[in-house]
Amino acid sequence: MFRETEIVKDVSSIPPFPQDAVQGGGGAGDLIINVGPQHPATHGVLHLVITLNGETIKKVEPHLGYIHRSIEKMCESLTYRQFIYVTSRMDYLSAHINNHACALCVEKGMQIEVPDRAQVIRVIMDELTRIASHELWWGAMAMDIGAFTPFFHAFREREKINEIMEETCGARLTMNYYVPGGLRADMHPDFQKKVKEFIVLFKRKIDEYDELVTGNIIFINRMKGVGMLSKEDAVSFGCSGPAARGSGVHCDIRKLYPYAVYDKVEFDEILETGCDSLARYMVRIREMKQSVRIIEQLIDHIPEGDFQAKTKAVLKLPKGEFYTRVETARGELGVYIVSEGATTPYRIKFRSPGFSNLSALDSMARGSKLGDLVAMMGTLDLVIPDIDR
Amino acid sequence: MWSLTNISTGIHDWLIQTFNPTWALIIEMVIAGIAVIGLFAVLGLVLVLMERRVAAWMQIRLGPNRVGPFGLLQSAADTVKLLVKEGMTPDGADKFLFNLAPFIAMMVAMLLMVPIAFAKDFQLWDLNIGVLYVSAVSSIMVISILMAGWASNNKYSLMGAMRSGAQIVSYELSAGLSILTIVVLTGSLNINDIIIAQADGWWIFKGHIPVIISFVIFIIAVTAETNRAPFDLAEAESELTSGFHTEYSGMKFALFFLAEYINVFIVCAIGATLFLGGWMPFHIGNWESFNHVMDYIPSSIWFFGKTFFLIFVIMWFRWTFPRLRIDQLLNLEWRYLLPISMFNLLLATAIAILGWHF
Amino acid sequence: MFIVKYIKDVFSGIKSLLVGMRRTGYYFTHHKEIITEQYPDNRDTLVMADRFKGEVVLLHDENNEHACTGCTACELACPNATIKIVTKFDITPEGKKKKALDKFVYHLELCTMCNLCIIACPTDAIKMAQTFEHSVYDRAELTKILNKPDSKIREGVE
Numbered sequence: 001m002f003r004e005t006e007i008v009k010d011v012s013s014i015p016p017f018p019q020d021a022v023q024g025g026g027g028a029g030d031l032i033i034n035v036g037p038q039h040p041a042t043h044g045v046l047h048l049v050i051t052l053n054g055e056t057i058k059k060v061e062p063h064l065g066y067i068h069r070s071i072e073k074m075c076e077s078l079t080y081r082q083f084i085y086v087t088s089r090m091d092y093l094s095a096h097i098n099n100h101a102c103a104l105c106v107e108k109g110m111q112i113e114v115p116d117r118a119q120v121i122r123v124i125m126d127e128l129t130r131i132a133s134h135e136l137w138w139g140a141m142a143m144d145i146g147a148f149t150p151f152f153h154a155f156r157e158r159e160k161i162n163e164i165m166e167e168t169c170g171a172r173l174t175m176n177y178y179v180p181g182g183l184r185a186d187m188h189p190d191f192q193k194k195v196k197e198f199i200v201l202f203k204r205k206i207d208e209y210d211e212l213v214t215g216n217i218i219f220i221n222r223m224k225g226v227g228m229l230s231k232e233d234a235v236s237f238g239c240s241g242p243a244a245r246g247s248g249v250h251c252d253i254r255k256l257y258p259y260a261v262y263d264k265v266e267f268d269e270i271l272e273t274g275c276d277s278l279a280r281y282m283v284r285i286r287e288m289k290q291s292v293r294i295i296e297q298l299i300d301h302i303p304e305g306d307f308q309a310k311t312k313a314v315l316k317l318p319k320g321e322f323y324t325r326v327e328t329a330r331g332e333l334g335v336y337i338v339s340e341g342a343t344t345p346y347r348i349k350f351r352s353p354g355f356s357n358l359s360a361l362d363s364m365a366r367g368s369k370l371g372d373l374v375a376m377m378g379t380l381d382l383v384i385p386d387i388d389r
Numbered sequence: 390m391w392s393l394t395n396i397s398t399g400i401h402d403w404l405i406q407t408f409n410p411t412w413a414l415i416i417e418m419v420i421a422g423i424a425v426i427g428l429f430a431v432l433g434l435v436l437v438l439m440e441r442r443v444a445a446w447m448q449i450r451l452g453p454n455r456v457g458p459f460g461l462l463q464s465a466a467d468t469v470k471l472l473v474k475e476g477m478t479p480d481g482a483d484k485f486l487f488n489l490a491p492f493i494a495m496m497v498a499m500l501l502m503v504p505i506a507f508a509k510d511f512q513l514w515d516l517n518i519g520v521l522y523v524s525a526v527s528s529i530m531v532i533s534i535l536m537a538g539w540a541s542n543n544k545y546s547l548m549g550a551m552r553s554g555a556q557i558v559s560y561e562l563s564a565g566l567s568i569l570t571i572v573v574l575t576g577s578l579n580i581n582d583i584i585i586a587q588a589d590g591w592w593i594f595k596g597h598i599p600v601i602i603s604f605v606i607f608i609i610a611v612t613a614e615t616n617r618a619p620f621d622l623a624e625a626e627s628e629l630t631s632g633f634h635t636e637y638s639g640m641k642f643a644l645f646f647l648a649e650y651i652n653v654f655i656v657c658a659i660g661a662t663l664f665l666g667g668w669m670p671f672h673i674g675n676w677e678s679f680n681h682v683m684d685y686i687p688s689s690i691w692f693f694g695k696t697f698f699l700i701f702v703i704m705w706f707r708w709t710f711p712r713l714r715i716d717q718l719l720n721l722e723w724r725y726l727l728p729i730s731m732f733n734l735l736l737a738t739a740i741a742i743l744g745w746h747f
Numbered sequence: 748m749f750i751v752k753y754i755k756d757v758f759s760g761i762k763s764l765l766v767g768m769r770r771t772g773y774y775f776t777h778h779k780e781i782i783t784e785q786y787p788d789n790r791d792t793l794v795m796a797d798r799f800k801g802e803v804v805l806l807h808d809e810n811n812e813h814a815c816t817g818c819t820a821c822e823l824a825c826p827n828a829t830i831k832i833v834t835k836f837d838i839t840p841e842g843k844k845k846k847a848l849d850k851f852v853y854h855l856e857l858c859t860m861c862n863l864c865i866i867a868c869p870t871d872a873i874k875m876a877q878t879f880e881h882s883v884y885d886r887a888e889l890t891k892i893l894n895k896p897d898s899k900i901r902e903g904v905e
Contacts, residue, residue, distance in 0.1 A: 085861035146712025152448035170798035217760035
């Protein structure tokens with residue numbers, strides 16, 4: 001039985017990773033394993049090539065492209081009204097916020113004044129989406145580190161948000177509720193009542209989350225000091241959102257470049273200085289509470305008026321380049337449109353938060369255990385269709 | 390009274406009268422073998438269903454409720470599914486070891502059934518070193534896991550097997566030490582003697598704090614030994630897909646699955662025997678009338694009630710806690726459980742020598 | 748003190764675990780909290796939100812008349828080529844030729860329920876239905892012709 005030599009032979013004969021290309025790895029005792037594209041921890045079709053020495057990670061190399069649908073190219077053949085719906089499919093957990101970014105960019109180009117009512121409802125919807133997204137992240141991350149029950153508890157509250165969305169937007173995941181100039185339809189008559197009910201429920205339930213996961217000693221030990229991402233690294237990798245704020249980087253677009261009515265509401269930008277997985281976890285948990293705070297301020301003060309500005313039937317952006325950015329649940333989403341003055345964009349580029357956050361994974365993971373990698377990916381909150389687009 | 394004891398004695402007497410002693414013994418062995426296999430099947434079905442129900446209720450779900458009344462036939466349907474499934478052997482696997490591993494896992498589980506007292510005078514073999522036998526045989530389990538992980542020729546399986554090797558070997562220590570606490574207090578390795586010693590109160594009540602500590606340590610250690618969450622590093626679904634049984638399918642997978650549940654049952658039975666008095670009814674010191682009332686409940690019900698309570702506790706752990714990391718797992722054993730249980734053993738010995746227990 | 752800290756660690760750790768177990772234990776014993784919806788069984792009582800986007804339907808009134816003029820605004824608005832309008836020419840009583848709807852072909856298998864066609868329709872002829880059980884055995888069954896046989900355009904809709 002000389003199985004060990006066989007394994008080493010197998011490793012060296014994998015063509016795409018020649019030994020000299022594998023920095024800090026590829027020695028005789030190293031084990032290269034492929035996590036994904038079909039793996040329970042990657043939450044999608046992410047492919048990580050991991051060089052291991054025993055249980056210790058020497059190198060992580062993400063391979064992308066398994067769910068590339070060429071959304072950017074598709075958008076070039078769709079009109080400015082049509083392309084918004086495609087962006088729901090990028091980061092499907094914050095569909096509203098993606099749509100918001102695109103609508104903002106078109107409105108910026110066309111110089112459309114969005115009515116106040118639409119703006120306030122947009123912000124409420126965005127924050128609900130953010131809570132829903134963080135809820136799913138919380139459950140999925142707990143599942144990554146081996147606790148199954150939180151997943152279902154998180155979905156219980158997320159279901160309430162989905163019901164609100166379904167009532168107003170007609171869909172639960174890919175809503176396509178925002179159109180250039182405002183909203184597709186006015187909010188549902190029950191909207192305010194349902195949201196208030198949800199807030200009362202959610203404030204009670206978020207303490208249960210702490211009991212179940214946050215305070216748990218096993219959880220804290222799994223998270224503390226794991227996946228260190230220094231402030232400098234976070235900036236140089238272009239991390240954004242909770243992943244960067246966990247390292248103390250001041251990067252909340254809602255504060256830095258306020259859009260919609262974010263400059264009129266009071267909320268705190270959550271900054272943690274732990275730089276580890278626990279810090280990123282706490283940022284998201286505290287962010288949910290801030291989102292509730294924003295919704296509470298707005299829900300009783302939705303101004304009367306139109307929900308949609310008067311726009312031309314056919315939208316044509318003037319010649320030029322337009323860029324807007326918003327804060328999705330995962331970080332900064334930028335929409336860059338180059339227009340030649342036609343009904344369709346000449347070129348569209350999305351700056352997705354997941355892609356930049358994923359790039360930090362390698363430097364975070366080196367030297368830690370395989371089990372930690374899963375926890376790290378959990379706290380980066382990767383959504384694979386957002387990375388690949 | 391209608392009890393397991395009477396049935397077994399009845400059968401024994403009838404066999405002795407009808408056949409000569411050798412044949413009677415052989416027939417008894419066959420009956421015992423069939424009974425153990427039958428118990429295996431029933432336990433597997435019941436425990437899988439129980440686990441799914443417990444998990445569902447903790448996760449605010451309903452759980453299996455489609456197959457049969459209240460979903461009672463769900464695990465039977467699962468078994469049929471697994472039976473008709475193709476049992477694949479991977480191309481690069483070591484075929485012999487790969488196919489042998491699940492059977493070793495099963496065999497270990499079967500061997501562990503031997504010294505367990507299911508009811509008063511109802512035991513396959515009244516072994517005078519019963520406790521030692523259990524802790525010795527249960528460590529063979531690790532061989533089947535290592536064999537499965539090694540023979541699969543899969544990196545995930547190998548890592549799962551290596552993890553579980555380190556884990557089971559370490560946690561055996563504290564499990565053994567906490568068992569020793571009871572052995573010291575009783576002064577016997579015989580399971581029946583240990584149970585008889587608890588006639589005036591279970592050890593967990595009359596053994597003061599050291600027994601409670603060793604009970605807690607025992608539960609933690611056996612959870613780790615049976616590879617259950619939060620110590621399921623050998624499987625670690627989110628890290629290693631399924632760990633050592635990634636490559637197994639069909640009935641071979643089912644054997645591993647079954648062996649896991651049987652092991653849980655056995656360690657809980659041992660825990661119930663050592664700390665909660667096995668089949669011994671709930672007795673309080675000299676309260677004769679109260680003890681007499683308790684004696685009316687058949688001893689087998691006491692045994693299974695206690696065992697299933699412990700199984701429930703272990704399931705409760707599984708559906709509440711996140712998984713530990715491999716270094717934390719070993720830290721917990723070597724830095725916390727082992728020193729505490731060693732100190733605890735000293736304390737228990739002192740109590741036993743000075744006769745301070747009730 | 749090392750020993751004091753050690754013991755404190757052990758107890759605070761056990762306490763945090765017990766807090767979590769109390770939470771799951773609560774849900775284990777409180778079955779009223781169960782949120783499972785037993786879907787095919789509750790079909791009769793299941794109410795979809797009135798704005799739910801299930802599929803596109805062409806509205807017909809009791810005289811088997813619809814409001815579609817065949818203007819193809821929806822076809823143009825659709826990002827996925829889900830809708831194909833086939834038109835024909837009717838002869839009006841005055842003897843003039845008039846464009847009218849022949850077939851409203853709707854590919855449900857391509858539809859993403861984005862609602863853009865509904866917005867685009869100038870005569871509100873189409874709307875989203877709340878049905879959601881679309882599974883069929885053959886993909887061809889998902890290509891639907893929305894206008895009913897012998898239906899015609901409602902009087903006065905231009």
